[in-house]
Amino acid sequence: MIKKNWMYWMFFLALFLAPFYLTEFRLSLLGKFLCFAMIAIGISLIWGYTGILSLGHGVYFGLGAYCMAMYLKLEASGGRLPDFMEWSGVNNLPWFWKLFEHPIISISSAIIVPVLLAMFLSYFTFRNRIKGVYFSLLSQAIVVVFVTLFIGKQEWTGGTNGLTNFSTVFGFSLSSPLTQIVLYLLTVVLLLSMFLFSRWLTRSRFGRVLVAIRDSENRVRFLGFNPTTYKVFVYSLSAAFAGIAGAMFVLQVGLISPAMMGIIPSIEMVLWVAVGGRSSLIGAIIGAIVTNGAKSFFSENYPDIWLLFLGGLFIAVVLFLPNGLAGVYQSVKQRKKQGEVRANEASSHVLQRVSRF
Amino acid sequence: MSVFVTQLFNGLSLGSIMLFIAIGLAITFGLMGVINMAHGELIMVGAYATYVVQQFFAQYAPQSMDYYYVIAIPVSFFVSALLGLGLEKSLIRHLYHRPLDSLLATWGVSLILQQMARTIFGAPNVAVLPPKWLDGGVHVAGMVFPYKRLFILAFVAVSIFVLYMYLNKTAAGRRIRAVTLNRDMAACLGISTQKVDAYAFAIGSGFAGLAGCALTLLGPIGPTIGTYYIVDAFMVVILGGVGKVIGTVLGAFGIGLIGTLTEYSTSATMAKVITFALIIVFLQWKPSGLVSMKTRSLD
Numbered sequence: 249m250i251k252k253n254w255m256y257w258m259f260f261l262a263l264f265l266a267p268f269y270l271t272e273f274r275l276s277l278l279g280k281f282l283c284f285a286m287i288a289i290g291i292s293l294i295w296g297y298t299g300i301l302s303l304g305h306g307v308y309f310g311l312g313a314y315c316m317a318m319y320l321k322l323e324a325s326g327g328r329l330p331d332f333m334e335w336s337g338v339n340n341l342p343w344f345w346k347l348f349e350h351p352i353i354s355i356s357s358a359i360i361v362p363v364l365l366a367m368f369l370s371y372f373t374f375r376n377r378i379k380g381v382y383f384s385l386l387s388q389a390i391v392v393v394f395v396t397l398f399i400g401k402q403e404w405t406g407g408t409n410g411l412t413n414f415s416t417v418f419g420f421s422l423s424s425p426l427t428q429i430v431l432y433l434l435t436v437v438l439l440l441s442m443f444l445f446s447r448w449l450t451r452s453r454f455g456r457v458l459v460a461i462r463d464s465e466n467r468v469r470f471l472g473f474n475p476t477t478y479k480v481f482v483y484s485l486s487a488a489f490a491g492i493a494g495a496m497f498v499l500q501v502g503l504i505s506p507a508m509m510g511i512i513p514s515i516e517m518v519l520w521v522a523v524g525g526r527s528s529l530i531g532a533i534i535g536a537i538v539t540n541g542a543k544s545f546f547s548e549n550y551p552d553i554w555l556l557f558l559g560g561l562f563i564a565v566v567l568f569l570p571n572g573l574a575g576v577y578q579s580v581k582q583r584k585k586q587g588e589v590r591a592n593e594a595s596s597h598v599l600q601r602v603s604r605f
Numbered sequence: 606m607s608v609f610v611t612q613l614f615n616g617l618s619l620g621s622i623m624l625f626i627a628i629g630l631a632i633t634f635g636l637m638g639v640i641n642m643a644h645g646e647l648i649m650v651g652a653y654a655t656y657v658v659q660q661f662f663a664q665y666a667p668q669s670m671d672y673y674y675v676i677a678i679p680v681s682f683f684v685s686a687l688l689g690l691g692l693e694k695s696l697i698r699h700l701y702h703r704p705l706d707s708l709l710a711t712w713g714v715s716l717i718l719q720q721m722a723r724t725i726f727g728a729p730n731v732a733v734l735p736p737k738w739l740d741g742g743v744h745v746a747g748m749v750f751p752y753k754r755l756f757i758l759a760f761v762a763v764s765i766f767v768l769y770m771y772l773n774k775t776a777a778g779r780r781i782r783a784v785t786l787n788r789d790m791a792a793c794l795g796i797s798t799q800k801v802d803a804y805a806f807a808i809g810s811g812f813a814g815l816a817g818c819a820l821t822l823l824g825p826i827g828p829t830i831g832t833y834y835i836v837d838a839f840m841v842v843i844l845g846g847v848g849k850v851i852g853t854v855l856g857a858f859g860i861g862l863i864g865t866l867t868e869y870s871t872s873a874t875m876a877k878v879i880t881f882a883l884i885i886v887f888l889q890w891k892p893s894g895l896v897s898m899k900t901r902s903l904d
Contacts, residue, residue: 301705372889381640381704382892385839386885392836393881400874511836515712522709555720562713566706567699 256530260443263436267429279432279500281540282439286493288520288532289442290486295518296527297450298482299462300379304387305517307394308362308487310509312494314398314405315361317504318345319354320414320422331413336403345404351418358495359488366487367480374476374483379465391511398506410505411498422502435496439533442489446529458482519558522565525574535572607748612869613862618754620861621761622823624854625816626834627841628764631853632809633689635842636785637802639697640708644838645831646718647810650688651681651817652826653726656733674736681818682811689810693803701802715831722828730825739822753822760819764812769850771808781805785848844884846894855895860884 266278287309294300321330322345329341348354369390373383398405405411420427449455460468461475468475498504507513516539524535539561546554569575626648633641641647655677662673692714700707735753742751772778783791784801792798820826837860845856860880868876888894 301708376889376892378888378892381708382843382888384640384705384708385836385843386888388836389840389881389885393878393885396874396877400872400878511832515709518709552720552724555716555723559713559716559720562716563696563710566703566710566713567696570706 259530260436260440263439264433266436267432272425272428275432276428276500277544278537279428279435280497281537282432282435283493283497283500284517284520284540285533285536286439286442286496287490287517288524288536289439289446289529290489291517291521292524292526292529292532293446293450293458293482294486295521296525296532297455297462298458298479299465300479300483301381301384301518302387302483302486303384303511303514303518304390305486305490306509306511306514307391308366308490309494309497309513309517310394310398310504310506311362311365312358312491313498313504313508314411314494315348315354315358315491316495316498317411317414318348319351320417320498321411322349323417324413324415330406330411332406332409332411333403336407338403342404355495359491362487362491362494363484366484370480370483371476374479388511388514391509391514395506395510398509405506408506410503410508412503412505414498414502417499422499428500431496431499435500438492438496442492443529443533450529454478516558519562519565521572523561523569523572525572527571528574531572531574534574538573607746611748612865614748614750614754616862616865617758617858618861619864620858621754621758622820623837623841623861624765624857625757625761625819626813626838627845627853627857628761628768628850629809629812629816630838630842631845631850632768632781632812633806634839635845635847635850635853636781637805637809638704638847639701639806640704640711641692641697641809642708642712642835643692643715643718643831644810644813645833645835646715646722647685647689647813647831648817648820648834649722649826649828649831650718651685651814652733652821652830653722653731653817654681654684654814655818655821656726656731656826659733671736671738674739678815678818681814683814685814685817686807686811689813690803690807692810693806697806698799698802715835719828719831726828728828730827732825733821735822757819757822760815764815765850765854768812772850777804840881840884843888844894846896846898848898849896852894852896859895 263278263282267275270278287305291302291305294302325331329338333341348357369387373386378386399408401407414422416422417427422428450458457468457473457478460473461478465475494504520536520539521532522535523539524533525531542557543554546557565572571578626645629647630641630644633639633644655674658677658680659673662670662676692711696710696714697707700710739752739756742749743755770778772782780791780796780801783794783796784798784805788798791801817826817830820830841856841860842853843856844860845852845854863883864876864880867879871879891897
């Protein structure tokens with residue numbers, strides 16, 4: 249265990265020191281991937297630990313991002329109407345946009361809005377015992393609703409183009425390298441705290457109930473727990489992670505559009521977790537970084553192959569690596585350990601772990 | 606009055622398209638419980654098969670261009686069915702007990718098929734010219750009912766009728782239903798469940814191909830046509846309730862009518878939002894859909 253912890257710390261130390269050894273371009277790319285890693289932690293919590301497959305996390309990510317972007321847009325317009333509103337013939341700032349003039353409201357709503365939506369949706373769906381694939385498909389319908397809405401209400405959301413052309417945040421220029429480094433470090437701190445919190449959560453009694461819900465929800469119910477409460481909490485928590493990720497994403501990338509919260513990005517989010525290992529938090533982080541790294545490499549160099557590669561990756565991971573990269577690491581380690589144990593002629597049955605799913 | 610009849614007709618017409626894209630899923634998802642996200646791409650394959658048949662006729666038999674569509678119908682069915690059969694044998698067979706995983710894997714398949722269509726036919730949409738005998742429409746009291754829409758309505762009605770007869774009146778259909786109801790018991794009685802799975806999936810995929818063939822009448826087709834319809838198709842089947850084909854029919858026409866009525870009073874985007882929101886609310890009230898199978902099992 250101590251050895252394992254040591255590896256985690258090395259990983260996060262490497263992330264902290266990244267501004268020293270990466271170019272500005274690579275650093276901003278890594279910052280973007282770390283935002284995705286935050287979403288991945290949330291999805292790992294609900295999918296790997298609780299067995300809820302959500303294909304709608306793009307919405308929570310998008311809502312968080314839009315909340316932040318509205319503030320940035322107002323700051324960039326400097327008291328005048330945002331440019332896209334003038335183009336669509338709006339004369340006065342809508343009332344809900346006015347709220348986002350205050351940074352505190354804007355930052356807190358980047359968390360609260362996704363969480364409220366997630367709570368509302370999950371409370372009713374889980375209370376009515378809609379689960380498994382039905383929930384997945386419903387969450388996909390939510391994505392369609394929001395993307396259509398955001399594209400359709402062009403005068404409020406900027407339509408297909410989304411929100412972009414920001415200049416400053418709290419008076420600091422977004423294009424200056426120093427601001428970007430500070431934002432990057434903030435992202436790492438947030439990611440680390442989410443990781444530590446999730447790890448604590450999954451190792452607590454609460455986490456054991458989550459795993460029990462995944463393996464047999466009815467049995468949990470018969471034992472006197474109410475699975476709905478647990479599922480609503482963990483689902484809303486993952487929505488909060490996605491909302492924070494959205495806010496940090498907008499700050500670093502400077503753009504949010506409905507295309508980034510659609511059906512395809514939402515499913516890609518699940519793929520990151522599947523690649524990294526669905527029931528491993530560190531695996532989810534690494535999966536998000538590796539998959540997105542591969543994506544930017546392939547789509548820069550071989551855009552035609554990227555979709556084929558992505559499709560093949562989906563199939564290969566599901567068929568051959570159900571526990572992802574973390575599963576590969578585990579089994580390699582286990583084989584080594586088993587070898588040692590056999591050499592000592594001790595019983596090996598204790599170490600034989602059955603991989604579920 | 607004429608506004609009402611026109612809207613009703615538009616609703617039925619939209620419902621028939623919804624039904625067409627969902628019949629295949631009613632078999633693969635409704636009866637077999639496989640989440641096939643590549644269903645939309647099987648529709649796309651059917652549409653491109655129609656396009657290829659048309660090109661073939663234009664090249665080698667321009668004098669009988671009027672009848673290419675008659676050939677295109679079976680061709681699109683069999684091309685998609687064969688593809689579905691291959692998919693079942695190679696991939697889905699291994700994932701029957703892992704529905705969430707089959708969702709992800711078939712999504713991968715759909716990405717690959719999309720990219721292949723893009724490589725073979727190019728990224729821009731291609732147009733399929735509808736046969737001449739489907740131009741124009743019936744004029745009744747100042748209203749126009751286009752032949753194309755009427756043809757799709759009839760086409761879907763015939764397809765549903767054939768499917769219903771197949772499932773209920775033939776030995777092969779009875780075997781499918783037996784495996785659906787109780788897989789282990791069916792296997793004990795000597796039904797090869799593997800074979801039944803394979804051909805049921807192939808038939809479902811074939812109906813997706815027919816849907817693609819029908820969609821070519823409505824507009825140009827492109828590699829991403831499947832993504833456009835897949836969520837709608839799943840919503841139809843879930844709203845209708847799994848396990849019974851009649852549920853899918855009700856679900857499709859329900860969505861079609863609600864869609865056109867809301868579109869008439871608001872806008873196209875709001876109509877989609879309202880329809881989906883209504884479905885989500887309805888499912889909270891009746892989680893198993895409009896028509897559900899009675900069961901005593903817990904899950």
